[in-house]
Amino acid sequence: MVETADTVEIPNIPPYKAREYDQVLESPRVWPIVKLNANREEFMKTVAEETLKVVKEQARSRKGLMEELESVVYMERSRVKNNRWKADPDDEEEYWGKMKGKLLEVSKQEGQAKQDAAEALLKDIIERYVGEIMGSFNYRAYRFIRRSATFFFARLLNSARIKKFGALFRGVLTLQDKINLVGETEHIRQLAKKGTVVLVPTHFSNLDSVLVGWAIMAVGLPPFIYGAGLNLFTINLLSYFMKNLGAYKVDRRKKNLVYLETLKMYSNQAIQSGCHSLFFPGGTRSRSGQIENRLKLGLLSTAITAQRQAFNEAKPGEEPKKIFVVPVVINYHFTLEAPSLIKEHLRRSGQERYYIENDEYSSSYKLGTFMLRFIRKGSDISVSFGKGMDLLGNFVDEEGNSFDRTGREIDLRDYFTSGGSLTIDRQREGEYTRMLSERIVEEYYKINRVFASHVVAFVAFRMLWRQHRDLDLFEVLRTSNDEVVFPYSDFRTEVDRIRNEIFLRHEAQELDLAPHMTWELDQLIDHGLDNVGMYHTARPLLKNKQGNITTKDLNTLYYYHNRLMGYGFEKLFGF
Amino acid sequence: MGLKSSSASDSNTPVGVIGTGSFGQVVAKLLAEKSPVWLYARSEESAQRVRDNGLPANVQVTTDPAVVAKACEVIFPMVPSANFRDMIRQFAPYLHPYHTLIHGTKGLELASGQDLQSDAPLTRAQICTMSEVIQQETVVVRIGCLAGPNLASELADDKPAATVIASRFDEVIASGQKLLRSDRFQVYGNSDLIGVEICGVLKNIIAIAAGMVHELGLGENARALLISRGLVEMIYLGQAFGGNLKAFIGLAGVGDLVATSNSITSRNFTVGRLLVQKKSLEEVKAQMEETAEGINTVLLAKKFAETAKIRVPITEVLHRVLYQELSAEEATTQLMKFPSIADVDFL
Numbered sequence: 001m002v003e004t005a006d007t008v009e010i011p012n013i014p015p016y017k018a019r020e021y022d023q024v025l026e027s028p029r030v031w032p033i034v035k036l037n038a039n040r041e042e043f044m045k046t047v048a049e050e051t052l053k054v055v056k057e058q059a060r061s062r063k064g065l066m067e068e069l070e071s072v073v074y075m076e077r078s079r080v081k082n083n084r085w086k087a088d089p090d091d092e093e094e095y096w097g098k099m100k101g102k103l104l105e106v107s108k109q110e111g112q113a114k115q116d117a118a119e120a121l122l123k124d125i126i127e128r129y130v131g132e133i134m135g136s137f138n139y140r141a142y143r144f145i146r147r148s149a150t151f152f153f154a155r156l157l158n159s160a161r162i163k164k165f166g167a168l169f170r171g172v173l174t175l176q177d178k179i180n181l182v183g184e185t186e187h188i189r190q191l192a193k194k195g196t197v198v199l200v201p202t203h204f205s206n207l208d209s210v211l212v213g214w215a216i217m218a219v220g221l222p223p224f225i226y227g228a229g230l231n232l233f234t235i236n237l238l239s240y241f242m243k244n245l246g247a248y249k250v251d252r253r254k255k256n257l258v259y260l261e262t263l264k265m266y267s268n269q270a271i272q273s274g275c276h277s278l279f280f281p282g283g284t285r286s287r288s289g290q291i292e293n294r295l296k297l298g299l300l301s302t303a304i305t306a307q308r309q310a311f312n313e314a315k316p317g318e319e320p321k322k323i324f325v326v327p328v329v330i331n332y333h334f335t336l337e338a339p340s341l342i343k344e345h346l347r348r349s350g351q352e353r354y355y356i357e358n359d360e361y362s363s364s365y366k367l368g369t370f371m372l373r374f375i376r377k378g379s380d381i382s383v384s385f386g387k388g389m390d391l392l393g394n395f396v397d398e399e400g401n402s403f404d405r406t407g408r409e410i411d412l413r414d415y416f417t418s419g420g421s422l423t424i425d426r427q428r429e430g431e432y433t434r435m436l437s438e439r440i441v442e443e444y445y446k447i448n449r450v451f452a453s454h455v456v457a458f459v460a461f462r463m464l465w466r467q468h469r470d471l472d473l474f475e476v477l478r479t480s481n482d483e484v485v486f487p488y489s490d491f492r493t494e495v496d497r498i499r500n501e502i503f504l505r506h507e508a509q510e511l512d513l514a515p516h517m518t519w520e521l522d523q524l525i526d527h528g529l530d531n532v533g534m535y536h537t538a539r540p541l542l543k544n545k546q547g548n549i550t551t552k553d554l555n556t557l558y559y560y561h562n563r564l565m566g567y568g569f570e571k572l573f574g575f
Numbered sequence: 576m577g578l579k580s581s582s583a584s585d586s587n588t589p590v591g592v593i594g595t596g597s598f599g600q601v602v603a604k605l606l607a608e609k610s611p612v613w614l615y616a617r618s619e620e621s622a623q624r625v626r627d628n629g630l631p632a633n634v635q636v637t638t639d640p641a642v643v644a645k646a647c648e649v650i651f652p653m654v655p656s657a658n659f660r661d662m663i664r665q666f667a668p669y670l671h672p673y674h675t676l677i678h679g680t681k682g683l684e685l686a687s688g689q690d691l692q693s694d695a696p697l698t699r700a701q702i703c704t705m706s707e708v709i710q711q712e713t714v715v716v717r718i719g720c721l722a723g724p725n726l727a728s729e730l731a732d733d734k735p736a737a738t739v740i741a742s743r744f745d746e747v748i749a750s751g752q753k754l755l756r757s758d759r760f761q762v763y764g765n766s767d768l769i770g771v772e773i774c775g776v777l778k779n780i781i782a783i784a785a786g787m788v789h790e791l792g793l794g795e796n797a798r799a800l801l802i803s804r805g806l807v808e809m810i811y812l813g814q815a816f817g818g819n820l821k822a823f824i825g826l827a828g829v830g831d832l833v834a835t836s837n838s839i840t841s842r843n844f845t846v847g848r849l850l851v852q853k854k855s856l857e858e859v860k861a862q863m864e865e866t867a868e869g870i871n872t873v874l875l876a877k878k879f880a881e882t883a884k885i886r887v888p889i890t891e892v893l894h895r896v897l898y899q900e901l902s903a904e905e906a907t908t909q910l911m912k913f914p915s916i917a918d919v920d921f922l
Contacts, residue, residue, distance in 0.1 A: 392672070392716070394714075404714045406667070408668065408714075410671075410672065410714055411671070411672075412672075414671045414672040414673045415672040415673070415716065417673050418648070418673060418746065419588070419648065425745075425746055427744065427745040427746070428717075428744055428745070428746055431716075431743050431744055432716075435716065
């Protein structure tokens with residue numbers, strides 16, 4: 001890494017301008033999600049049938065159907081015993097108890113009869129799972145949410161200004177002034193007309209799904225379906241919003257093959273039927289606060305399978321349906337769950353064998369008060385949409401055609417053929433999934449909008465570590481808060497240095513910037529300090545009485561600092 | 576679903592070979608036992624030269640990349656690393672995602688703008704393996720490499736041998752096996768593409784040293800010492816490059832290392848011998864008919880090891896010999912003085 005030059009030009013970033021988008025597809029009757037819900041019985045049947053096929057095939061190459069069933073029933077019974085949630089169906093215990101008995105009966109049978117009976121049990125379980133997963137989108141409720149949200153937020157945002165009567169009519173703030181929608185929104189609207197869009201956002205907070213749901217609505221796209229953790233459905237308010245913004249239920253406690261295959265098939269079939277989908281490919285919220293650098297491949301693979309099937313099922317002369325992947329990065333100054341997330345990260349208990357529900361949003365009331373504070377106090381959020389890619393990570397144009405880096409058009413079908421015809425090769429598609437996930441991560445880092453709060457947290461934590469460069473991370477984190485004081489002028493110099501490097505990287509298109517990043521330095525630092533983790537009871541970073549920089553919570557400071565990891569900026573601190 | 580499961584094309588589909596060096600010609604002949612072959616030569620002269628050498632009837636030579644790319648779904652690039660990117664750029668406009676490229680080049684490429692003479696550090700990101708060059712320059716994803724003890728002269732004489740095809744894609748390994756396997760030629764598969772590529776690259780360093788040991792008449796004990804310590808050095812470097820230990824103890828690693836370190840005729844071995852005869856680097860290069868990848872690899876690996884903070888005594892000493900800071904005899908003494916550590920500490 002070269003030393004940053006003294007004079008780096010401050011880039012020109014225009015301030016955010018809210019804009020209104022009309023609906024891409026005006027009539028809700030043609031919205032894919034509405035169509036899917038209209039045919040829900042049939043859809044569920046297809047999902048169950050296709051899952052049955054896949055599981056049978058897999059069971060053959062694994063340990064056999066009976067053993068697979070035994071392990072499902074065993075795992076489910078122990079889950080019901082040890083880890084029950086409010087959102088679980090009431091008959092759980094009874095159902096799995098009955099299944100155990102049936103399985104015992106089947107095991108006494110012989111030959112074809114045994115096989116048939118086992119398949120019947122499997123079918124029953126799959127159908128139950130499909131029923132559990134299936135979302136219920138309701139257009140009326142959706143419309144109600146949309147209207148009332150617009151009204152509610154407008155009132156909320158402008159309540160302070162309305163005191164002056166004249167302000168009622170001019171420059172009314174909208175939610176978009178708080179939540180900036182940036183990036184390739186127009187491009188994605190075009191793609192949504194040409195094919196199926198799969199949005200893959202970063203994931204930091206439980207609020208993300210509501211936030212992205214709103215962003216989708218605000219740019220005029222029809223609602224997307226998305227998997228939301230079952231634990232979130234225990235909160236009535238959140239559950240109501242999520243259901244009617246297109247959510248289906250994902251139960252992370254269920255790790256058995258049959259459930260996972262059902263879930264994947266649900267996603268696969270929904271994409272095939274043209275439903276725009278949303279995955280959080282990181283799987284769960286980023287515990288460390290860093291942008292995901294390794295993605296979960298399960299759901300992504302369903303998009304690749306769906307694309308291959310679309311080529312397979314296109315009739316001669318018919319344009320096969322294309323699937324587009326759109327990376328999205330959500331940026332904010334503040335993650336409500338930061339303290340517990342980082343604690344968990346540091347404890348390295350990230351393996352969610354038994355997902356322990358944490359209770360930041362344990363009630364609708366808590367969530368509601370948070371949102372109120374959030375909206376009123378105005379901590380900015382930005383949702384950055386990346387450019388659309390095909391399933392191999394090649395960029396597509398507005399028509400949905402793929403291009404390589406030199407601008408030569410690529411026929412996507414060629415990725416799925418060998419010897420001139422379409423071939424099924426799961427190992428190949430597995431590799432494609434891995435390649436796609438790497439491309440998504442690459443794009444995340446490029447479209448990430450750097451905020452002042454990230455920068456001040458990063459600089460402060462790195463300065464601290466440089467002071468104690470012989471210590472490991474955990475020792476640094478045990479430093480007493482009183483010992484962490486940086487003279488303002490030193491801090492300012494470092495922020496300046498790092499910001500210059502950030503500007504250079506911006507010029508090289510390796511990252512994106514929030515408009516406030518170009519502010520005058522002291523103003524920028526103040527903005528960062530005011531906003532970094534602003535609602536935590538113990539502030540990660542603040543000025544003391546003497547105007548110097550100090551902390552009240554090193555763990556969350558570390559968390560917000562992590563947001564700028566992955567760019568190699570730490571090398572500017574010499575180690 | 577009425578689809579074929581994927582595997583290579585049938586035996587009448589032609590296969591492509593890029594490069595008319597000795598290895599390129601041998602691979603063309605091996606392939607020609609089962610399939611018609613298109614052999615690409617970069618100029619009319621080299622095309623004529625191979626035609627004059629005599630080729631099986633089903634090998635056709637061309638200087639047009641479009642012809643090869645159009646006729647062949649599987650292509651084997653076999654050109655020196657120094658020309659590799661230029662070659663692949665010529666092919667890029669004609670290549671599609673359905674193509675399979677299995678290269679046999681045992682060298683590395685330095686990212687443009689990097690200078691081995693400068694003091695700036697050399698990180699992994701500034702070095703490309705040939706599969707990475709293919710990835711950067713083309714839309715091809717089904718990429719593999721060919722490595723192992725495959726001395727061209729012996730293969731040309733129909734002696735029994737085996738090779739490794741490494742790829743992340745099972746279908747690439749399967750089509751390579753189908754195209755190359757014969758009674759005299761066994762083909763193993765490995766999914767660690769980078770590891771296998773690096774094996775083939777790094778063993779050239781040890782081969783140069785083996786040539787020196789031979790020319791100095793140091794005997795079999797010394798050679799065995801060199802090979803086993805050389806393997807350790809390869810493993811350290813290889814892991815820093817992102818390869819997996821397993822590749823190094825396989826055919827492409829230890830197998831190839833033993834073969835080249837014992838082969839008097841192999842290129843890199845010859846380099847070692849010439850160095851003992853007090854030839855300068857320029858003289859050595861001039862005397863070689865074909866590129867000895869090892870020379871460039873020594874320079875690159877030494878710099879990389881410095882940046883990655885790995886001790887590589889054999890490479891370091893060789894580097895000094897190449898720049899005539901040290902004679903071959905002095906080099907031996909230096910190596911013997913290197914503080915001995917644990918025999919095996921990488922497992």
